[in-house]
Amino acid sequence: MKSAWLFPGQGSQYPYFLNELPQHSIISDTLETASEIIKEPIEMLQTEEALISTRNVQLTMLTASVATARYFLSLGVSPQFVAGHSVGAFAAAVIANVLSFEEALLLVKKRGELMEELQDENYGMAVIVGLSENRLEEIVSGLYTDEYPVYVSNRNSLTQLTLSGHKRAMQKVIDEVDGKGASSAKMLKVTTPSHSPLFLPVQTVLKEELDSLELGRPSIPFIANRNARVLRRSKDIAQDLAESIALPVRWHDATTVLYEYGVRQFIEMPPGDVLKRLASSAFPEIHSYAVSKNGIDDCLYVEKNKGV
Numbered sequence: 001m002k003s004a005w006l007f008p009g010q011g012s013q014y015p016y017f018l019n020e021l022p023q024h025s026i027i028s029d030t031l032e033t034a035s036e037i038i039k040e041p042i043e044m045l046q047t048e049e050a051l052i053s054t055r056n057v058q059l060t061m062l063t064a065s066v067a068t069a070r071y072f073l074s075l076g077v078s079p080q081f082v083a084g085h086s087v088g089a090f091a092a093a094v095i096a097n098v099l100s101f102e103e104a105l106l107l108v109k110k111r112g113e114l115m116e117e118l119q120d121e122n123y124g125m126a127v128i129v130g131l132s133e134n135r136l137e138e139i140v141s142g143l144y145t146d147e148y149p150v151y152v153s154n155r156n157s158l159t160q161l162t163l164s165g166h167k168r169a170m171q172k173v174i175d176e177v178d179g180k181g182a183s184s185a186k187m188l189k190v191t192t193p194s195h196s197p198l199f200l201p202v203q204t205v206l207k208e209e210l211d212s213l214e215l216g217r218p219s220i221p222f223i224a225n226r227n228a229r230v231l232r233r234s235k236d237i238a239q240d241l242a243e244s245i246a247l248p249v250r251w252h253d254a255t256t257v258l259y260e261y262g263v264r265q266f267i268e269m270p271p272g273d274v275l276k277r278l279a280s281s282a283f284p285e286i287h288s289y290a291v292s293k294n295g296i297d298d299c300l301y302v303e304k305n306k307g308v
Contacts, residue, residue, distance in 0.1 A: 001287075001306040003265040004223075004258045005072075005079040005095065006279070007065045009086030009249075010194070012272030013057050015048040018064055021270065022296045026074050030067035030101070034059070037105045054119070054192055055112030058087045062108050065091035065269040066101055068291055072267075077303040081230070081263060083223035083254050085275060086154075086194065087111070089241055096220040098234050099213070107209055111245065114202045115192050123193045125153065126163040126170045130183035136161055136173075143172045153195040154249040157278055162188075164196035199246045207242040228253035230261065251275075255282050265306050267291070267299050 021027050034042040042063055045056040065088060072078070073095070084092035090108050093099045099107070128136055133155060140152050140163070150165035150173060163170045167187065174185040193199070215234035222231045225244035231237050255278065258266075266288040268276040273290035280288040289299050 001265050002080040002261065002263045003267060003303060003306050004081040004083055004263045005069060005092070006266055006268040006275040007069075007082070007084035007088030007091040007095075008061065008268060008270075008272050008275055009084070009088045010054070010057050010061065010190070010192075011188070012274050013046075013051055013061055014271060015051060016046050017271040017292070018043055018046045018060060020292070021064060021067060022071060024071055026071050027067040030070060031063060033101065034063040034105060037102050038109060053112070054115050054190075055109060058108045058112040059105065061087060061271065062091050062094075062104060064271055066094050066104070068269045068296070069095045071296075072300065072303065075300060075304075077300065079220060079267070079303075081221050081223060081258055081261065083258065084225075085251055086225065086244065086249055088269075089222075089225055089244065091269065092222055093237055093241060096218040096222050096237070097216045098218050098222070098237050099215065103213055107206065107241075110209060111202060111206060114205055115194070115199065115245075118199065118201065119191045121191055122167055123165065123191060123198065124167055124170070125188045125190050125193060126174060126186060127188055128161050128163065128173070128177060128182055128185045130159050131161065131177060131181050132159065133161060135181065136177070139176050140173055143169055143176065145169070149196075149198065151193075151196040151198075152248065153193075155252050156249075157252045157281060160278075162195075164193035164198065166193075195245065195248050197246055203242055203246040206245065207239075210238040210242050213238075223254045223257060225249045225251075225254070228257050230257065251278065252282060255279055259283050259286070265289075265302065267303060 148169040150169035268290035276290035
């Protein structure tokens with residue numbers, strides 16, 4: 001049975017999630033390395049107050065995912081594919097040996113800081129459930145203005161879509177879809193209009209940073225965020241890591257591609273279980289687990305026995 005390891009993006013975090021990681025030297029060493037690289041204790045970035053910062057969320061999530069995946073690898077288990085949602089893609093790139101952990105940390109630190117510089121309390125994201133992508137695109141295009149921009153951003157499932165943009169414009173979309181097919185429409189508690197053209201300046205800097213690195217040859221196929229293609233060349237992965245901040249994450253398409261390649265087991269690295277639930281919803285017959293939900297021992301067991 002083929003498996004894919006999934007690495008979550010911003011939104012899956014919760015206070016003190018690093019404290020729930022398994023007690024193992026590989027994990028503690030990874031946390032210590034992270035602290036040395038960013039020159040501050042990584043554990044101090046996981047408090048409720050600290051997690052208000054986009055930078056801190058992304059650094060702690062990257063560290064948690066990489067630490068746990070390294071623990072899996074140390075026990076002789078590995079996936080056939082890796083995929084990460086948004087910032088989770090940097091963790092996937094580390095496990096695929098395209099980026100070193102240090103390179104990924106510094107890139108994510110820069111990414112988070114640039115996103116915060118462009119943050120404005122008038123901007124953010126919203127989630128719409130129950131409408132098709134085409135229908136939501138029609139509504140959004142009719143309400144978009146240069147003064148109050150709004151975009152359809154992440155495609156998490158066939159009917160779970162996100163908006164990014166000005167809150168006034170997003171509220172108009174929410175009001176428009178209410179009672180017209182959407183089963184849920186609400187603002188998210190974020191001030192970053194991620195995966196929209198509003199973050200093109202971040203994309204430019206990330207591309208320059210990635211172009212300056214000597215990337216490794218991927219040891220595991222990597223699923224792209226922006227077009228859900230299977231990537232096997234480091235330069236293509238670098239392009240995806242840079243460009244996806246300003247483009248929608250086509251997560252449902254990515255899961256579908258993995259299924260078409262024969263993946264029947266998904267393991268989500270910490271924190272949270274959002275990607276596990278999306279996979280199970282899209283393909284009820286597959287086996288889907290999350291370390292945070294199912295526990296490290298059960299996830300290791302099914303990975304070790306996936307070929308049985």
